[in-house]
Amino acid sequence: MLPDFKSTHFELFGLPERFELDGVQLDAAYRHLQVQVHPDKFAHLPESEQRVSMQWSTRVNEAYQALKTPLNRAIYLLTLHGINALAPENTQLPMAFLMQQIEWREGIQSARSAGDVSALQAIERDLNRADKMTAAQLAEELDVHKQWSAAAQTARQLKFIDKIREEIDDSYAALDM
Amino acid sequence: MALLQISEPGLSTAPHQHRLAVGIDLGTTNSLVASVRNGVAMVLNDADGRALLPSVVRYQVNAAPVVGYAAQHMQSRDPFNTIVSAKRFMGRALADIADAASYPYHFADAPSMVQWRTAAGVKNAVEVSAEILSVLRTRAELTLGGVLMGAVITVPAYFDDAQRQATKDAAQLAGIHVLRLLNEPTAAAIAYGLDNAAEGVYAVYDLGGGTFDISVLRLSHGVFEVLSTNGDSALGGDDFDQRLFCWILEQARFPDLTPEDNRLLLTHARAAKEALTEYPEVSITAVLASGLTIDMVLTAEKFNELTAALVNKTLQPVRKALRDARLSIEDICGVVMVGGATRMPCIQAAVASLFGQPPLTNLDPDKVVALGAAMQANVLAGNRQDEEDWLLLDVTPLSLGIETMGGLVEKIIPRNTTLPVARAQEFTTHKDGQTAMSIHVLQGERELVTDCRSLARFELRGIPPMVAGAARIRVSFQVDADGLLSVAAQEMQSGVQAAVTVKPTYGLGDEDIAKMLQAGNTFAREDMAARALQEVRVDAGRLIDATQTALEEDGTNLLSSDDYANILAAMQALGEVLLGTDHLAIKAATEKLNQATTEFAARRMDTHVRQALAGQNLDEISSKFG
Incomplete structure (x- = not known):
């Protein structure tokens, strides 16, 4: 018998199925569950118990990962409504966002080649603001208006912001920061 | 009740029998062993009351190798046969070692792992490490008065799987059952956190003799959650010695050196470095084999200038670890310093300036890792009392992925993912009619296959011929709490599949290890048989205990009478063979009993998880675990 994997990640942690959630409650529920199921608690017990514990602990980690960041949470919520926000055929993005994205990328490139850390930091602050605004928009679309396809597009923007953040991280590393 | 029949005196293990388990810090420069006794973790000293065992092994003709202080004293006089810092060579080929030329060794020509030609024959780092571990095992068994059931051995967090596997092999050679390889900074965090009841986000800065690690952890109500880790598995106190050594040579206008001179000057460089932690300047004097006298003064200021680049080299991983954890300097409550090299004032100053707070030094940087390992060993051995209830959630330090077209790596499990974890991704065929696919498993952060470490290769065969891109091949990675990786590949339409449990190769295969086991006098064979019987007996006893407890707790409400009877029968059968000495029959x-309880175990866990959340409301949990 496999562990009960039918429940949603929200149900597993006893949380309401919403985009906006209390991070402190999520963290606490996660730790509380891991304390019950983690393999280290079963290392001295029969193999059968160790195996079940591993499956459960993996499941709890997976659920936590899916709910921890706004991007993952949005994607997961959309999956629950039958939408794959990151499917290859779903590629539309607003023109303004695309322009903004190009601007960020060019900014990062030139800051990187000029070794200009403060320029990178400025773009990072910009990105943080965009991140917050996009998350707020997702909360509206997912929790209030239930506009799934609009939310899918917003989630894709968040994904792009994430990728650009990785480029900034790489640039800091390249500049030995 | 029938249950009592197997509990004859002397046969069943006592319900709370203490299993002897230790934590071992297998260091580049020094090694230690610690154990939890009467609820308190303590380092086990040698007969002369010394805690540290220098990680130095001297090989001799027709005599057992000498390990520790005695070997260390001979290193300048017998440099070819005295191996120091073997940890830097674990799981590494000569080509991997950037500064191989600066070591005073006779390296043997081998394409696999680094080997040395010594008076006792060709030796590798696994064998050298096994000698060190063997001495620690004997020390522990004499002190604790019994056979060890296992050990937690610490490794740098940034060790890759080849280096980890080499460490496991060394333990096997030394006759030690490895309960877990634990990351050194994590071990330190456990010891520090439990000792100080610390809460919040902490950084552990661990600069050892040959390796550097930085880990960021959240400590919350007994849960130690590693958020990120980074480092450099080829940067440590040794490099500071090397830098000083080069400076000495430069000052002395590059005299000709014998291998003995080489080791002598390295030893002096290290002594000077250590003296500078207390004094503003030191003099370095030595007489070389040629009669040339070296006599110079080194100031702390000059030392800082010489080593500034090395200090700086540790700060980049720190910044990366913070970025990976999405944290900034202000989020860090404290910085725990680990490793003898963190005694250097220049390191403490650099860490203080980066974090904007003085690092925490109210613990012994040499011992804290071994103590944390001992605490984890105690947990894994099942000795823990209720009041010691804590949990460690560790991560994969390096990304894991597979090779895709064009020699690129597709990451499947990114670095800093909490264990245990399972992830899958779909891939497709590249050519029309392709019926086989080669899966190449890699570890590392770089995009090119050639820049990552190869862990394993296997093939998925029998894919039905289709046009390119039509097959759907699902590759799943699973890493358990021990960090052991299993990879499986399945073609989704036909169902054909292949899987491997990845045992990283670093040049030594199972056969090599078996040969070394037979050749080595580190571990006698009769000892092995006795151990095997002892191990299966203890395991069987534990299983009976655990099953009995489980039946008492949940047997009547979760099992049908048939299932109950089945488990009981399997338990009695085990009890009977336990009377004999046939270890295979006991196994x-x-x-059988394990199999009989599989379903029961699943139901129990399911019920417990349900109760765990249903019993309390979320605010209560938040106040307990938030």
Whole structure:
């Protein structure tokens, strides 16, 4: 018998199925569950118990990962409504966002080649603001208006912001920061 | 009740029998062993009351190798046969070692792992490490008065899987059952956190003799959650010695050196470095084999200038670890310093300036890792009392992925993912009619296959011929709490599949290890048989205990009377073979009982998880675990 994997990640942690959630409650529920199921608690017990514990602990980690960041949470919520926000055929993005994205990328490139850390930091602050605004928009679309396809597009923007953040991280590393 | 029949005196293990388990810090420069006794973790000293065992092994003709202080004293006089810092060579080929030329060794020509030609024959780092571990095992068994059931051995967090596997092999050679390889900074965090009841986000800065690690952890109500880790597995106190050594040579206008001179000056460089932690300047004097006298003064200021680049080299991983954890300097409550090299004032100053707070030094940087390992060993051995209830959630330090077209790596499990974890991704064929696919498993952060470490290769065969891109091949990675990786590949339409449990190769295969086991006098064979019997008996006893407890707790409400009877029968069968000395029969009966309880275990866990959340409301949990 496999562990009960039918429940949603929200149900597993006893949380309401919403985009906006209390991070402190999520963290606490996660730790509380891991304390019950983690393999280290079963290392001295029969193999059968160790195996079940591993499956459960993996499941709890997976659920936590899916709910921890706004991007993952949005994607997961959309999956629950039958939408794959990151499917290859779903590629539309607003023109303004695309322009903004190009601007960020060019900014990062030139800051990187000029070794200009403060320029990178400025773009990072910009990105943080965009991140917050996009998350707020997702909360509206997912929790209030239930506009799934609009939310899918917003989630894709968040994904792009994430990728650009990785480029900034790489640039800091390249500049030995 | 029938249950009592197997509990004859002397046969069943006592319900709370203490299993002897230790934590071992297998360091580049020094090694230690610690154990939890009467609820307190303590380092086990040698007969002369010394805690540290220098990680130095001297090989001799027709005599057992000498390990520790005695070997260390001979290193300048017998440099070819005295191996120091073997940890830097674990799981590494000569080509991997950037500064191989600066070591005073006779390296043997081998394409696999680094080997040395010594008076006792060709030796590798696994064998050298096994000698060190063997001495620590004997020390522990004499002190604790019994056979060890296992050990937690610490490794740098940034060790890759080849280096980890080499460490496991060394333990096997030394006759030690490895309960877990634990990351050194994590071990330190456990010891520090439990000792100080610390809460919040902490950084552990661990600069050892040959390796550097930085880990960021959240400590919350007994849960130690590693958020990120980074480092450099080829940067440590040794490099500071090397830098000083080069400076000495430069000052002395590059005299000709014998291998003995080489080791002598390295030893002096290290002594000077250590003296500078207390004094503003030191003099370095030595007489070389040629009669040339070296006599110079080194100031702390000059030392800082010489080593500034090395200090700086540790700060980049720190910044990366913070970025990976999405944290900034202000989020860090404290910085725990680990490793003898963190005694250098220049390191403490650099860490203080980066974090904007003085690092925490109210613990012994040499011992804290071994103590944390001992605490984890105690947990894994099942000795823990209720009041010691804590949990460690560790991560994969390096990304894991597979090779895709064009020699690129597709990451499947990114670095800093909490264990245990399972992830899958779909891939497709590249050519029309392709019926086989080669899966190449890699570890590392770089995009090119050639820049990552190869862990394993296997093939998925029998894919039905289709046009390119039509097959759907699902590759799943699973890493358990021990960090052991299993990879499986399945073609989704036909269902054909292949899987491997990844045992990283670093040049030594199972056969090599078996040969070394037979050749080595580190571990006698009769000892092995006795140990095997002892191990299966203890395991069987534990299983009976655990099953009995489980039946008492949940047997009547979760099992049908048939299932109950089945488990009981398997338990009695095990009890009977336990009377004999046939370790294979005991093992088989143990396995049977394990199988009989599989379904029961699943139901129990399911019920417990349900109760865990249903019993309390979320605010209560938040106040307990938030």
